[in-house]
Amino acid sequence: xxxxxxxxxxxxxxxxxxxxxxxxxxxxxxxxxxxxxxxxxxxxxxxxxxxxxxxxxxxxxxxxxxxxxxxxxxxxxxxxxxxxxxxxxxxxxxxxxxxxxxxxxxxxxxxxxxxxxxxxxxxxxxxxxxxxxx
Amino acid sequence: xxxxxxxxxxxxxxxxxxxxxxxxxxxxxxxxxxxxxxxxxxxxxxxxxxxxxxxxxxxxxxxxxxxxxxxxxxxxxxxxxxxxxxxxxxxxxxxxxxxxxxxxxxxxxxxxxxxxxxxxxxxxxxxxxxxxxx
DNA sequence: GTAAACCTTACCACGATGGCAAGGTCAAGT
DNA sequence: ACTTGACCTTGCCATCGTGGTAAGGTTTAC
Numbered sequence: 001x002x003x004x005x006x007x008x009x010x011x012x013x014x015x016x017x018x019x020x021x022x023x024x025x026x027x028x029x030x031x032x033x034x035x036x037x038x039x040x041x042x043x044x045x046x047x048x049x050x051x052x053x054x055x056x057x058x059x060x061x062x063x064x065x066x067x068x069x070x071x072x073x074x075x076x077x078x079x080x081x082x083x084x085x086x087x088x089x090x091x092x093x094x095x096x097x098x099x100x101x102x103x104x105x106x107x108x109x110x111x112x113x114x115x116x117x118x119x120x121x122x123x124x125x126x127x128x129x130x131x132x133x134x
Numbered sequence: 135x136x137x138x139x140x141x142x143x144x145x146x147x148x149x150x151x152x153x154x155x156x157x158x159x160x161x162x163x164x165x166x167x168x169x170x171x172x173x174x175x176x177x178x179x180x181x182x183x184x185x186x187x188x189x190x191x192x193x194x195x196x197x198x199x200x201x202x203x204x205x206x207x208x209x210x211x212x213x214x215x216x217x218x219x220x221x222x223x224x225x226x227x228x229x230x231x232x233x234x235x236x237x238x239x240x241x242x243x244x245x246x247x248x249x250x251x252x253x254x255x256x257x258x259x260x261x262x263x264x265x266x267x268x
Numbered sequence: 269g270t271a272a273a274c275c276t277t278a279c280c281a282c283g284a285t286g287g288c289a290a291g292g293t294c295a296a297g298t
Numbered sequence: 299a300c301t302t303g304a305c306c307t308t309g310c311c312a313t314c315g316t317g318g319t320a321a322g323g324t325t326t327a328c
Contacts (some may be wrong), residue, residue: 008274018275019317027315038324040275049265056189061239064315074261084260085252091235092243102229104197109226118219126218127208130190131183142305152287152306161284172293174306198284 004034004042016049026052029068055106138168138176148185160190163202196225 007018014021022041024030030050034042043051057067068085072088073131075081115125141152150153156175158164163186168176177185184205191201200221207213207221249259 003155005183007273017316019141020315022277023242023315034322036275040274040324049267052267053264056266058315061236061245067201070264071260073206073258077256079256079258080254081253081258081260082254084258084289085247088243088247088250088260092240092247095236095243097241099240102195102233102236103147106226106229106233107194109194109222110228111144113219113222113226116219118216120214120216122211122215124207124215124218125139126215126222127204130187130204131208132190133183133186140306151285154284156308157284170306171291172306174293192284251305 002044004044005027006046009043009050010041010043010051010083013048015055016051021051024051027064027068029054031106059129060091061095062087066091137231138178141175141177142180144177144185146174147182149189150185155185158185158198161198161202162187163198163205174176194225195229200225 005013007021010016011018011021016024019039021030025032030047032059034044034046036042053071053074056068057070062070069087070084073084114127117123143151145152145155150158155164159166167181168178170176181240186199187205187208190210191204195268196204197265203221207218216218246260246263249263251257
């Protein structure tokens with residue numbers, strides 16, 4: 001099954017865009033694929049799976065830098081699952097930190113929005129609060 | 135009290151950096167401040183309050199574009215508090231959407247991290263899941 | 269044979285911030 | 299008066315991930 005597909009089809013099959021695939025190659029996530037005589041990129045099945053892997057990891061918010069490591073680990077038969085788990089936990093920690101920050105903002109914004117009458121008068125507790133000198 | 139301060143002191147007093155203050159001026163958030171003969175920017179008290187306002191709004195995650203609107207509303211005695219409240223609610227909605235997205239990621243990552251033994255063996259359910267073809 | 273749909277590279281853009289370089293200015297200490 | 303250090307100026311480049319556009323070459327289908 002050494003089926004080779006062009007970048008547009010690889011994009012469709014992976015859920016990425018051709019633009020992103022080229023960018024990932026440029027960023028060193030992917031090895032340079034084969035080319036036709038005319039210079040068209042050709043992807044085999046293994047490379048397509050790598051693209052899908054990247055997409056899954058992107059959907060979980062891993063950075064390209066992190067994904068580069070994850071791909072290395074994936075392709076390394078000598079890896080220790082410890083290393084992978086560590087990356088997941090670190091990323092999880094960042095996610096949880098961001099959630100906390102956003103929840104704090106959510107709380108403040110909710111209070112502000114609630115306290116503002118929101119009518120045609122210029123009096124606005126939101127602006128008052130933003131302008132407060134603390 | 136027409137006390138004029140240079141950008142470094144305005145930065146300290148507002149909690150921004152001089153770099154950011156110049157950038158906000160460049161982006162049209164702030165009117166061009168007075169200058170000394172040597173070209174140093176000089177900020178008065180009203181402008182300092184604007185800087186503090188910007189910082190508060192930035193801390194709530196408003197974009198510079200949104201802050202430009204908020205500043206306009208703040209300075210407009212004819213404003214309707216409705217407009218301000220609407221902006222706050224729209225921003226709140228975006229925040230809540232982001233929180234939901236991150237919580238979904240959090241859930242998946244937690245499951246993944248839990249399911250991986252994290253030892254010296256190469257077997258790793260995280261990688262298996264990322265590589266899954268769905 | 270031509271048109272549509274694909275591919276190539278090379279640029280520029282976003283948004284908000286940081287960094288660095290090369291230079292001018294001011295204030296304090298000697 | 300002179301030096302030193304701390305400030306200020308502008309301008310450019312970098313980040314991160316993605317999108318756009320332009321100018322051109324190639325393949326496919328009719």
